[in-house]
Amino acid sequence: MIPRVRRIAAVCALGAALAACGSADPAGSARPAPAESRASASPSASRPPVLAPGPGGLTPVFEHGPRTLGKTVALTFDADMTADQGPRAAAGEHFDNPDLIGALRQLKVPATIFMTGRWADEYPIEARSLGNDPQFEVANHSYSHHAFTADCYGLPTIAADKMRADVERAYASLHQAGVPHALPYFRFPGGCYDQRALRALSGLGVTAVQWDVVSGDAFATDAGAVTRQVLDGVKPGSVVIMHCTRSAAPTTERVVRAVVPALRGRGYRFVKVSDLIGESAGHR
Numbered sequence: 001m002i003p004r005v006r007r008i009a010a011v012c013a014l015g016a017a018l019a020a021c022g023s024a025d026p027a028g029s030a031r032p033a034p035a036e037s038r039a040s041a042s043p044s045a046s047r048p049p050v051l052a053p054g055p056g057g058l059t060p061v062f063e064h065g066p067r068t069l070g071k072t073v074a075l076t077f078d079a080d081m082t083a084d085q086g087p088r089a090a091a092g093e094h095f096d097n098p099d100l101i102g103a104l105r106q107l108k109v110p111a112t113i114f115m116t117g118r119w120a121d122e123y124p125i126e127a128r129s130l131g132n133d134p135q136f137e138v139a140n141h142s143y144s145h146h147a148f149t150a151d152c153y154g155l156p157t158i159a160a161d162k163m164r165a166d167v168e169r170a171y172a173s174l175h176q177a178g179v180p181h182a183l184p185y186f187r188f189p190g191g192c193y194d195q196r197a198l199r200a201l202s203g204l205g206v207t208a209v210q211w212d213v214v215s216g217d218a219f220a221t222d223a224g225a226v227t228r229q230v231l232d233g234v235k236p237g238s239v240v241i242m243h244c245t246r247s248a249a250p251t252t253e254r255v256v257r258a259v260v261p262a263l264r265g266r267g268y269r270f271v272k273v274s275d276l277i278g279e280s281a282g283h284r
């Protein structure tokens with residue numbers, strides 16, 4: 001019984017974590033000033049734009065691009081895999097989603113992938129392919145997918161003095177997998193952060209990237225409902241959160257195939273997160 005109970009608990013924890021990626025702002029999270037007023041342009045075209053740090057070098061947080069610079073939207077996909085899911089992958093569970101990436105390529109949709117280091121360890125060929133395809137940009141979603149605050153939807157919590165090392169370990173895993181230029185953008189697992197977490201990562205030079213549109217693709221079975229939620233939520237400059245894992249987000253490819261033509265029909269153009277941050281920089 002105990003192993004069975006443990007397995008259920010683990011599944012629930014992952015479920016909560018993924019659902020958290022589609023939830024509203026967690027209670028107690030930091031609410032920094034609007035990104036638009038704090039963006040800074042990169043001096044070099046080859047270096048991705050980042051937001052200027054907050055007071056005391058605090059890690060800046062980006063939620064969406066300008067609302068008044070035309071109809072652009074960024075689709076983001078979290079490649080989640082928690083540190084303890086290796087045995088499940090070995091048993092045949094798929095935490096990747098090659099058909100989703102294939103659909104994005106077929107539809108010529110630029111996208112930003114927030115990849116955990118554990119995912120890159122498990123799927124190095126896919127990680128390398130994404131990291132070397134100019135249609136995509138690969139950013140950091142932690143190594144372990146543990147929470148950076150307490151009470152983050154049941155995720156195990158990482159200690160404050162381990163946070164920076166976890167993010168650095170993820171960059172090391174991405175690099176080892178063959179992602180040559182992972183972006184200086186970090187998405188908190190579950191989207192959970194507070195001042196302490198932002199402080200712990202200050203000095204890394206990363207911009208934390210949240211979102212303003214929840215797709216609700218985590219554990220969804222009704223692609224139509226997810227599609228409607230995205231189409232109802234997108235505004236100019238929006239950042240949409242979705243997932244790149246067959247295990248926990250099995251409808252996402254179908255959602256993308258429906259959402260992309262619908263938004264293009266409304267005049268939207270798909271861009272990467274770096275494009276939106278760059279637009280914010282020019283908007284100041």
Ligand SMILES: [Zn+2]
Binds near residue numbers: 017018078080141188
């Ligand atoms: Zn995640």
